[in-house]
Amino acid sequence: MTALHVRDVMTSPVASVPLSARMEQALGLMLEQPVGSLPVLGTDGSVVGILTEGDLLARVELGTTGPKPGWVQYLADPGRLAETYVREHGRRVADVMSRMVVTVAPETGIDQAAALMTRLRIRSLPVIEAGRLVGIVTRTDLLRALQAALRRAAAAPPRDDAAIGVDLEAAFAEAGVIPAGNIAVSIEDGAITLRGLLADERVCRAACAAAESVPGVRSVHDRLTRIDMSTGQRARSSAGIDAGRAA
Template sequence: MRAEAIMTKPVVGMDPAASIAEAAELMLSKKISGFPVIRSDGMLVGIVSEGDFLRRGELGTQRKRPRWLEFLVSPGKAADEYVRTNGRRVEEVMSQDVVTASPDSSLAEIVELMTRHHVKRIPVVDDGKVVGIITRSDLLRALLSVLPDRAATVIDDEQIRQSIIAELMARKWAGSDLIDVMVNEGVVKLSGAIFDERERQAAIVAAENVAGVKAVRDDLFCADPLSVILVS
């Protein structure tokens, strides 16, 4: 699945010359936490989020440092902070270093960009112009669209069992020869030994993700690895 398949369009954006009051009103009225800043020709020039309004002189929330530390701040940095804290136009408070993606970017690439750069939204840009935007909500909608409809799935118990065993055998964390799988009318029973409590939930998830599974019964027990060595 590609970015263009899940991106939101048309994009809610604002001109760089707009006031910060207009920006705040836009976010509140559209119930969004940020938006791209777009020139009249469609070119992306920045992005604004709620975080850009956290430190404001009007609220008394501007950055305050001890006097000795303030002395170490360069004049340029102090000037930049002043503008962002007291600026009246969107272009004065927006972030100019925008993380973007192309329409044919994969969802894996989009998620990697979000996690690496700690951002919640990625403008989708084609030839410098904004054609869409992807937020975490868009990814949730994409996930919902591909999740299986369990109610409509009827699969043979033995087929379910073999699928679960195959999944366990493919996972590094699973001691597949120590986990027994039984299936009765779509209800899975997991029994046997694990060596780490985190493996319990992983085994349950592995079973839950197999088509046709209605429920998973956990009868696994967490064993001390030394006890298994001694018994064997």
């Protein structure tokens, strides 16, 4: 599979607002597009901030601000409290936006972009090239890429059973948690049947998932048996995969 880069999935051109924009202008753009975030541009065109839906959750107009601080808090950190007040009451994008912006380059791998979004709990990453905003990659963009990949897999042409078997062995090995020696595999016209004894239901599911991921597989039939190591009792796997791949 060819590695995808941010350039392959990003949204471009991207909606943005100038640092001087009013809140009403930014909100109108977010709702019209619709988008969940807007990069904020300085006078030189560089990204100086980002306005996200999360930045707008605590607003006095909605009655969603936090409790008023006590005098001890004022004495401890008046500057921080003032900053919070501005974010809850300000009418300019510059008042509300997040100034710490995480960006990526167009050639960044989507694996790196996804890892950043997950680790930092953010939903979008402005894409910068030569100091200029050229796009934005969002969780939705990654979901579209996933949908396209699944559709390509579903439309894959038939393959030789021997070739499928080779790829299945590789998939088991890559997973690192599947005891391939405990699993008997039979393949007929692209239909895979798995039999064997495994000690963990989750491993049964992993084996079935690996089989389904192999290109050209038409269906996976789960005939695995799970053995409870504490009691010695055997039970059929409940992975529940016993059907053809959706078109």
